[in-house]
Amino acid sequence: MPGKRRWSWLVIAVLGLVLLSMLVPLAFLLGLHGGFHSVTHTGYATEQRSSASSRKDAALDSPLTKEGLSTRVDGLLKNLGPTLPKVLYSVGVSASFGFNMDFRRNSVKEAENRTTGFAVPTQEVKPPPKRHDVGVSSSAEVTKTIESIGEGQKMCELKFGSYCLWRQEHREKMKDFIVKKMKDQLYVARAYYPSIAKLPALDQFSHEMKQNIQEFERILSESSSDTDLPPEVEKKLQKMETTITKAKSATVDCNNVDKKLRQLVDLTEDEANFHMRQSAFLYxxxxxxxPKSLHCLSMRLTVEYFKTSPVDADQSESLLNPELLHYVIFSKNVLASSVVINSTVMHARASRNQVFHVLTDKQSFFSMKMWFFTNTYKDATVQVLNIEDLDLEGHDRTTFSSLSVPQELRVSFLNGDKLSSTESRTEYISVFSHLHYALPKIFSTLKKIVVLDDDIVVQRDLSDLWSLDMDGKVIGALQFCTVKLGALRSYLGKENYDANSCTWMSGLTIIDLVRWKEQDVTRTYESLVLQRLSKEGKETEAARLRATLLTFQGLLVALDDGWVVSGLGHNYGISNEVIKKAAVLHFNGNMKPWLELGIPSYKAHWRKFLNREHRFLSDCNVNP
Incomplete structure (x- = not known):
């Protein structure tokens, strides 16, 4: 009896193993088969299509990639996110400094957005604005990005900013009439095939129809224009047309065909939306x-610096003399800072009185030093400072230990549901970074300075700024009254500020350092940052941005509009007359003049102040 029991358990174990060995491959095959696009999309049940188009469609239709297609971009953004500037947004408004997209956080409220037609923040859902409602907030806070749902160029601009303008400007007219016709036929054939395949009497026709569909998919996977099509494409078009005519004459359930066609249209729209977001992200x-060429230039200059070890001339008398005209530039870009200095000097009445202080980080310091050592700018004095070497006693070293260039805030206006050109547009506002608040400490011997962003070009003499009557104010800058602080209340909160006060641009700013110290502006800024941190947590970047928008209330004198024309980095509609009259051109926006993506018609104003004779420019193929 004990022997029989042992044998019975052994038999049961063997049978169990045999059963498992059969079930596991079967489960695998069924799971793999269930993921094929042939079952869920067109009804094919016997073989996997070989074309790249079918694999792409399968990815779109499968449960994995309804979220998966966007997830791939989301994952890439998650990895790159910490190295890129933050994203800002609000109801009816999209804002960012630098990088104005965030695909990591725009899927949760998509269904609500589609039904309401306006952007919905994640923490609170508000009704559509009845008038202009402008606001911003930061991705430094763990919140969702705005998704403005709608069609047309204006809604595209609200979602993706200057990318849509660039795409429209560089759109190429493709000769793809036959390709589009093939795609239309393919849609119709796919819609009819599942119903045809269910009719046993039409097995032969069903097989023929499937072959035609697969052949079209193969051709379209390799062709995007008519010139890419094979020579026998006309015969294939005629054959597919005959097949579709025969399918339409068959007795099928029209509801199934209609349902399948709608499914294909929805999937195509999803795919188009995904590719739009992906291309905008790449932009x-x-x-x-x-750019690779600018990186090469920086590396070559750095190597040359350590090879030659240049010695600076004694310039201490000029650098400390408060009677001279002192300009300050925050920059990591050698070419950009060089163009700013060159354009300023070329239009100066007396370049001997001009002193330029270029503040940069440790990584760019040696390339900057070498460039300005080998290039002269008439009689002007140029000093390059490494912020990590500065004595900032009394300031938090963690706050001022890294270079932060002026930040750009993208604000898109949406007036209710109307999308006319006069009621919706996108603007970029440049604001001070936290390092600007250390200027009185860095230049303690000076009385007045002019701060220049590195994305400007000077076209007139700027010496009149030092005789400007500032009426006891601290800074003078260009006001931007299109956006007022009251319109940003959803972002700024309920702080004490004048709702009718205009925002301002930091491209050209004159600062009275004596009044700054008397008003203790730096302490005001730091206290605003601490207040924000105590209320909102540890997101310091968001707190600093809010604080810099509120620091200069009542302390700013507006410069005349003739001093600066802004928008050359995102606005295609600025006339040549306006550009010629301005003293300063400000390339605020994403399309900077040193990038290939810059607006071609504006680049010439920046390029003519570039020293093209430097040998490293040709070695590194620098040709902006």
Missing amino acids: QLAVQTT
């Missing part, structure tokens, strides 16, 4: 990363 990545 944003291109405008935020350093």
